[in-house]
Amino acid sequence: MKIGVVTFPGSLDDVDARRAVELAGGEAVALWHGDADLKGVDAVILPGGFSYGDYLRCGAIARFAPVMGEVVAAADGGMPVLGICNGFQILCESHLLPGALIRNDHRTFVCRDQVLQVENSSTAWTNGYETGQQITVPLKNGEGGFVADAATIAMLEAEGRVVVRYVDVNPNGSLNGIAGITNERGNVVGLMPHPEHAVEDLCGPGTDGLAFFSSAITALGASA
Amino acid sequence: MARVIVDVMPKPEILDPQGKAVHGALPRLGFTGVSDVRQGKRFELEIAVLDGDAIAEVHRIAETLLSNPVIEDYTVRVDA
Numbered sequence A: 001m002k003i004g005v006v007t008f009p010g011s012l013d014d015v016d017a018r019r020a021v022e023l024a025g026g027e028a029v030a031l032w033h034g035d036a037d038l039k040g041v042d043a044v045i046l047p048g049g050f051s052y053g054d055y056l057r058c059g060a061i062a063r064f065a066p067v068m069g070e071v072v073a074a075a076d077g078g079m080p081v082l083g084i085c086n087g088f089q090i091l092c093e094s095h096l097l098p099g100a101l102i103r104n105d106h107r108t109f110v111c112r113d114q115v116l117q118v119e120n121s122s123t124a125w126t127n128g129y130e131t132g133q134q135i136t137v138p139l140k141n142g143e144g145g146f147v148a149d150a151a152t153i154a155m156l157e158a159e160g161r162v163v164v165r166y167v168d169v170n171p172n173g174s175l176n177g178i179a180g181i182t183n184e185r186g187n188v189v190g191l192m193p194h195p196e197h198a199v200e201d202l203c204g205p206g207t208d209g210l211a212f213f214s215s216a217i218t219a220l221g222a223s224a
Numbered sequence B: 001m002a003r004v005i006v007d008v009m010p011k012p013e014i015l016d017p018q019g020k021a022v023h024g025a026l027p028r029l030g031f032t033g034v035s036d037v038r039q040g041k042r043f044e045l046e047i048a049v050l051d052g053d054a055i056a057e058v059h060r061i062a063e064t065l066l067s068n069p070v071i072e073d074y075t076v077r078v079d080a
Helices: A014-023 A066-076 A086-093 A151-158 A211-221 B017-028 B053-065
Strands: A002-007 A027-032 A043-046 A081-086 A100-102 A109-118 A134-141 A143-146 A162-166 A178-184 A187-192 B001-010 B041-047 B073-076
Touching: A002 A014, A002 A081, A002 A211, A014 A027, A014 A211, A014 B053, A043 A086, A066 A081, A081 A086, A086 A100, A086 A187, A109 A178, A143 A178, A151 A178, A162 A187, B001 B053, B041 B053
Parallel strands: A002 A027, A002 A043, A043 A081, A081 A187
Antiparallel strands: A100 A143, A109 A134, A109 A162, A162 A178, A178 A187, B001 B041, B001 B073
């Protein structure tokens, strides 16, 4: 299974995301923001970082990168797409996911090993987890507060579209402690924490993040 | 040449941590009469030919790129 990872100017975690894909048993393909070409991949990851310097709003300029037209079309066609941190912000700016990410309510950058509860284990990126399972992955962001209007939050909760939720602490002021969400179809997932930094015992808090990537490979295998 | 101003502000119901930080600094400087601060962005667009189409285009620019309608409101005005 070929999983593409897009590199934007200012992406930081693209190499880690590609490494996570390989460790999960997939073939990682480097994609470039300036090329309107997905190189035949089966799924796409938008990695963390500070695309275009986070100028204007996080993800606001990346949304209009040539590659994003292809990503949006593929996502609409059902291709699994995962946005991590800055990638989540880009997915919201692209309207592939509802809501927006604003500056942390405590106004400081947060960097910690964060416990999450998996609330939806039926998406293309979380089918390798059990619903209710708690996992620990790194979280690092300055603008990770998930917000949306009350109707959208209620809809996300009612439809089971909250994918992961913060446990014990709300590290950035996200409404309802929402750490990640999915679209109606379950193929597009965005989250602020970084599962790609928790894929090897040597570094990071463990390997709890690996199943995000193996889940996509499972989902692609099932649909092939 | 005309200058068109687009002001972008966080929606009233959206938390504005930057405005809060500025507000929190005021009493430390001895300014005590300010009850709240909201921080937004101001864009100045230089337009060669200012007509109805140009203004409509600025609105499209404001709603697609300059602001995120989920969290922000914008206003468009021509600089006098």
